[in-house]
Amino acid sequence: MASSTGKSFLGRFGVHIAVLIFVAIWTIPTLGILVSSLRDKNQLAVTGWWTALVTSSQNDDGRLGTAADQVEKDGKFLIMGNLLKAGDNRTISAFGIKSQAPTEFAAGAVADLGDGVTLQVNDDGFYVQSSPVAFEGDRGRRIYFASSMPPRFTTDNYQTVLFSEGIGRSFINSLTVTIPATIIPILIAAFAAYALAWMRFPGRALLIATIIGLLVVPLQMSLIPLLKLYNGVGLFFGVPAKTYLGIWLAHTGFGLPFAIYLLRSYIAGLPREIMESARIDGASDFEIFIKIVLPLSFPVLASFAIFQFLWVWNDLLVAMVFLGSGSDQLVLTGKLNALLGSRGGNWEILTTSAFVTILVPLAVFFSLQRYFVRGLLAGSVKGG
Amino acid sequence: MTAQILSAVFTIIIGVGGCVVYFWTANRLLDVIFPSRGVSGAAAIDNLRRQGYIRPWLFVGPAMLILAVYLIYPVVATLILSVHDRTGQNFVGMANYSWAFGDREFLQAIFNNILWLAVVPAACTFLGLIIAVLTDKIWWGNIAKSLVFAPLAISFVGASVIWKFVYEYRGEGQAQIGILNAIVQYFGGNPQVWISTPFWNNFFLMVILIWIQTGFAMVILSSALRGIPDETIEAATIDGASGFQIFWKIMIPQIWGTIAVVWTTITILVLKVFDIVLTMTNGQWNSNTLANLMFDWMFRGGGDFGRGAAIAVIIMLAVVPIMIWNIRQANREGGGH
Numbered sequence: 001m002a003s004s005t006g007k008s009f010l011g012r013f014g015v016h017i018a019v020l021i022f023v024a025i026w027t028i029p030t031l032g033i034l035v036s037s038l039r040d041k042n043q044l045a046v047t048g049w050w051t052a053l054v055t056s057s058q059n060d061d062g063r064l065g066t067a068a069d070q071v072e073k074d075g076k077f078l079i080m081g082n083l084l085k086a087g088d089n090r091t092i093s094a095f096g097i098k099s100q101a102p103t104e105f106a107a108g109a110v111a112d113l114g115d116g117v118t119l120q121v122n123d124d125g126f127y128v129q130s131s132p133v134a135f136e137g138d139r140g141r142r143i144y145f146a147s148s149m150p151p152r153f154t155t156d157n158y159q160t161v162l163f164s165e166g167i168g169r170s171f172i173n174s175l176t177v178t179i180p181a182t183i184i185p186i187l188i189a190a191f192a193a194y195a196l197a198w199m200r201f202p203g204r205a206l207l208i209a210t211i212i213g214l215l216v217v218p219l220q221m222s223l224i225p226l227l228k229l230y231n232g233v234g235l236f237f238g239v240p241a242k243t244y245l246g247i248w249l250a251h252t253g254f255g256l257p258f259a260i261y262l263l264r265s266y267i268a269g270l271p272r273e274i275m276e277s278a279r280i281d282g283a284s285d286f287e288i289f290i291k292i293v294l295p296l297s298f299p300v301l302a303s304f305a306i307f308q309f310l311w312v313w314n315d316l317l318v319a320m321v322f323l324g325s326g327s328d329q330l331v332l333t334g335k336l337n338a339l340l341g342s343r344g345g346n347w348e349i350l351t352t353s354a355f356v357t358i359l360v361p362l363a364v365f366f367s368l369q370r371y372f373v374r375g376l377l378a379g380s381v382k383g384g
Numbered sequence: 385m386t387a388q389i390l391s392a393v394f395t396i397i398i399g400v401g402g403c404v405v406y407f408w409t410a411n412r413l414l415d416v417i418f419p420s421r422g423v424s425g426a427a428a429i430d431n432l433r434r435q436g437y438i439r440p441w442l443f444v445g446p447a448m449l450i451l452a453v454y455l456i457y458p459v460v461a462t463l464i465l466s467v468h469d470r471t472g473q474n475f476v477g478m479a480n481y482s483w484a485f486g487d488r489e490f491l492q493a494i495f496n497n498i499l500w501l502a503v504v505p506a507a508c509t510f511l512g513l514i515i516a517v518l519t520d521k522i523w524w525g526n527i528a529k530s531l532v533f534a535p536l537a538i539s540f541v542g543a544s545v546i547w548k549f550v551y552e553y554r555g556e557g558q559a560q561i562g563i564l565n566a567i568v569q570y571f572g573g574n575p576q577v578w579i580s581t582p583f584w585n586n587f588f589l590m591v592i593l594i595w596i597q598t599g600f601a602m603v604i605l606s607s608a609l610r611g612i613p614d615e616t617i618e619a620a621t622i623d624g625a626s627g628f629q630i631f632w633k634i635m636i637p638q639i640w641g642t643i644a645v646v647w648t649t650i651t652i653l654v655l656k657v658f659d660i661v662l663t664m665t666n667g668q669w670n671s672n673t674l675a676n677l678m679f680d681w682m683f684r685g686g687g688d689f690g691r692g693a694a695i696a697v698i699i700m701l702a703v704v705p706i707m708i709w710n711i712r713q714a715n716r717e718g719g720g721h
Contacts, residue, residue, distance in 0.1 A: 012521075019518050019528050022511075026532045026595065029546045032563060036549070048561050169388065176392040180399035187403050192447035201440035207448070209711060214455050216707045218656050220678050220696040222454060224689050225461035227682070228472065229453075248399055253454020256447055284420070285439050286411040314539030316659045317679065333541040337663050340545065347549065347561070354545035358538045365537035369530065376600065377607055 030358075033351040040152040041348035057093065057148040059102055064119075064127065064143055067135040077131045083145060084125030089152060095121045095145040102144030121145065157352040165343075167353050169327055170335040174313060174357075176244055177323070177331055181251035181312045182305055188252065189259030190267075190301065194289050196260065197268035198275060208264070214257040223321050226250065230322065242324040250322050251315070255308050262378055266300035267293060303375025306368050310361050332357040410442045459700070465693035472689050480694035490695070493672045499586055500593075500657060500673065505650040507594045509643060512601025516609055517631065519602075529606070533599035540596070540659030547592045548664060551578040582670040589671060592660050597653065601646045608642035609635060648706050655702050674699050 036049045047056040065079040072078075084090055094103035097113060105111045107123040121127040121143075129141065162168040195201070196208055234241030270293065278288050294301075316333040323329040330338070336353050343349045365372060418431035418438075469476050484490045515532055519525035535543060552562030553575055560566040565575035578588045612635060620630050636643075658675035665671045667680065678695040681688050 015518050015521050019515070019522060019525070022515050022518075023528050023531050026535065026598075028563070029550050029595070030535070030538070032549055033546050044561070046561070047559055048563065048566050050563065050566075172388050172392050176395055179396050183400045184403050187400075187407065188446045188450065191407060191443040195440045195443035199436075199440040199443065201437075201444075204440075207444065210456075211451070212711050213707055214451060216652055216703050216710060217455055217459060218652075218675075218696070218699050218703055220656060220675055221462045221700050222458035223679075224465060224682060224693050224696065225458040226454065228461075228689070244395055245399065249450065250454060253450045256451055257455070260447060282421075284411075284415065284435065285443075286415075289443075310537055314537075314542070316539070316541050316662070320679075321682075333539050333659075336541045336545060340548070340663055347552070350545050351549060354542050358542040361537040361539070362534060365534060366530070369533075373603055373607075376603055 033354050036347060037157055037352035037355045038153045038155070039157075039348070040149070040154055041157065041346075043149055043152060044348050044351075052153075053151050055148050055150050057146060059144065059146050061099075061102070061142060061144045063140040064129055066138050066140045068138070070135050072134075075132075077134050079129040079135060079140075081127060082125045083121065083127060083143070084147070090125070090147040090149050092121060092123050092125055092145050092147045095119075095143060097141065097143055099144060103146045119143075157348045158356070161349055161352045161356065165339070165349060165353065166327055166330070167332070167335060167356055170330050170332045171356065173329060174332040177247055177251075177319065178309060178312045180244075180248045181255075182308045184248055185252040185255045185259050185308060186301055186305060189256055189263050189304070190294065190297065191289065192256075193260050193263035193267050194285075194293055196264050199285060211257050211260050215261060217257075219254060219317060222254070223317075227321055240324075242322060242329065244323075244329075247318065247322040250318055251308075251312050254318065255311065259304050259308070262304050262375060263297065263300055265378065267297055270296055299371060299374065300378070302368065302371040303378065306364060306372045307375055309364060313361055406446065407442075411439070414438055414442065462693045462696050462700075465689050466697045467690075468693075469690050470688040476690065480690045481698075483691065484694055484698070489667075489672060490677065492670055493667075493674050493677045496586055496670075496672060497655065497674050500590060500654045501651060503587070504590050504593050504597070504654050505647045507590075508597045508601045508650050509605075509646050511594070511598045512603075512646065513605050513643075515598065516602045516606035517635075520606065520609065529599075529602065532602055535596045536599045538596065540592075541663050543592050543596055544660055544663040547588075547595070548579070551588060553577045579664055579671075580669040585665065585669055585671050589660055589664055592664070593654065593657060597650055601650065604642060604646050605639060608639040612638045648709070652703055652706060655699055 032049050035052050036044055039049065039052055043052075043056055046058050062083050065081045067079075069081065070077045070079050083092065092107045094106050095111075096102045096104035097111070097119070098104070105121070107121060110118050110120045113119055115131075116133075117129065117131045119127065119129045119141075127143075129135075162171075196204060230241045230246055233239075274292060274296075275288055278292055283291070314333065316337060319331045319334050320337075323331065323334070325334065325338070336350075336357055339350060339353055414435055418434045420428045420432045420435065423431065465472050466480055467477055468474060469479075515529070519528045522528070538546070550562055550564050552560070553565055554560050554562070556574055560569055560575055564578065569575055579585045616634060616638070617630060620634050625633070656675050657673055658679060661667060661671060661673050661676040662679070667673075667676050672680075674695055678692050678699070681692040681695060
């Protein structure tokens with residue numbers, strides 16, 4: 001169908017432009033947090049991330065040193081110091097002493113403040129205030145200045161979120177939840193799918209219909225009874241109600257209908273001859289399953305594994321209900337949600353944390369896209 | 385850090401190992417109790433038959449047990465809880481439901497959910513279809529598809545942070561760091577506080593879900609479009625059909641079934657939308673939805689399980705028609721062997 005429309009040069013050009021616009025809309029938001037996570041946090045707070053490569057300028061104010069700092073030299077009283085903090089990496093372009101005219105004097109110029117008092121501010125922030133009579137008072141003079149920062153990229157934000165904001169810890173927690181919650185349902189579903197496809201037993205058709213019905217049962221229906229059940233079990237046995245085992249089983253339960261559905265339709269399609277010849281050779285169903293069905297089902301197992309991995313890694317609801325909010329159990333999505341509340345304005349922390357949380361699923365996605373798409377096409381009725 | 389990783393690895397091995405051990409031991413035991421090898425012919429046949437009775441249940445047993453505990457029992461229990469009070473002890477009849485339909489917050493959530501249902505599945509399917517058709521015509525189509533598809537791998541929370549940054553508001557006259565307000569300001573408009581402007585904020589939250597789900601619609605529809613036989617389209621071209629005519633009169637009718645599948649899948653997802661609302665507004669500024677309201681009632685004031693369960697049942701009721709359609713569809717395709 002590729003050649004049927006858009007034959008004219010203009011038409012072809014239009015298609016390229018249209019797709020380009022779509023791609024831009026779909027990638028720019030993510031690009032924004034990636035770029036922001038690598039920017040200096042002071043720059044991030046005042047300028048848009050799309051200006052990351054441009055020198056940014058900002059207006060600031062500060063105070064000069066007080067009378068206690070003055071030194072006498074050649075009959076003049078001097079207060080000296082630096083307006084910028086060490087390592088600030090900024091350049092002062094202009095300064096002023098009135099808020100109405102914050103950039104009255106260029107950097108390096110000597111400003112006459114009246115009564116013989118002068119002030120000179122250099123572009124590196126160094127200043128000299130000089131007066132023929134001694135300074136008095138315990139408050140320094142307020143001064144306004146404009147400074148510019150060259151573009152600056154840093155990995156400081158990653159250091160901060162991974163090691164002092166607790167994202168590193170949550171990363172490990174997420175892995176602890178995700179890996180078993182991906183493997184356990186695969187094992188359980190694969191056995192069940194084989195039985196449902198190739199073994200004869202009463203009630204099989206009913207079981208299959210039930211599983212298809214359960215595909216679309218909303219998670220919400222399960223939460224309250226399970227929360228009560230977990231609390232009850234915890235109380236009865238005197239164990240914590242919120243455990244990793246609890247969430248693995250919950251994710252297994254929620255993932256099973258889709259897993260069995262997907263795996264069964266694949267396993268049922270395997271050639272009958274292979275299994276029958278194995279059975280004639282005296283292999284039991286267990287042996288057939290382990291030695292023949294599992295290896296042959298690799299593509300569909302991979303598809304489901306990717307689905308379940310992404311679903312569990314990205315889940316917030318189940319983790320909030322079945323895991324605690326302490327640092328030993330808080331997963332990445334929960335941590336990110338908590339940071340949105342406590343660090344709502346600290347975009348350097350939010351963007352960096354968000355990028356850490358989406359890094360793993362994006363890597364899985366791009367490297368295993370083929371299996372992911374195959375699974376999507378085979379079972380596009382996922383309830384979860 | 386090492387201790388954490390070690391304990392995580394340990395927990396993982398216990399969890400996965402336990403599962404492997406069950407299947408292996410159970411099947412081994414069956415072979416030992418009813419041996420089919422090394423016994424006389426008649427006994428072997430007898431034992432094989434017994435194995436044949438028991439083994440299917442060893443295979444489906446764990447799945448059935450987990451489905452019963454994690455899905456079937458909860459569905460029944462939620463129905464029962466929804467006609468009980470906040471503690472789940474006292475029967476209150478339909479009180480939770482009549483409360484819900486008199487509650488301003490609940491009605492707001494229903495209204496918003498309907499709005500979401502009206503916009504999101506339609507928008508995803510429409511955009512997905514357009515992108516699928518356009519990317520089929522160009523040489524870098526697969527790269528473009530990958531990029532549009534990628535947000536599907538991003539969590540709702542992650543996507544919420546991404547879009548909260550897009551929507552970020554700074555006062556008028558200040559340099560905007562959110563790209564949407566920067567664009568608005570560039571064209572001379574006034575920056576807006578997008579996510580706390582009632583009614584319209586719903587649409588800004590929907591954009592996030594559309595952004596995530598369009599890739600899904602695109603991939604499914606794209607594969608359906610490829611399934612249309614070339615001859616059909618060639619025949620139409622020879623008959624002098626224009627591009628638009630081919631699209632509307634030939635392609636769309638051919639993939640109608642797939643469009644329905646995409647539409648219903650996204651509809652179910654929309655009914656359950658929770659993370660986006662929780663992280664963006666937590667239901668403030670009239671942006672609540674049923675799933676978030678339900679979560680709220682699970683814990684609000686120590687938790688009101690009756691009201692929470694009633695809201696869950698209402699979400700479920702909305703899904704039931706789709707569920708029936710699903711089972712019918714599956715039966716029509718034949719139940720396998």
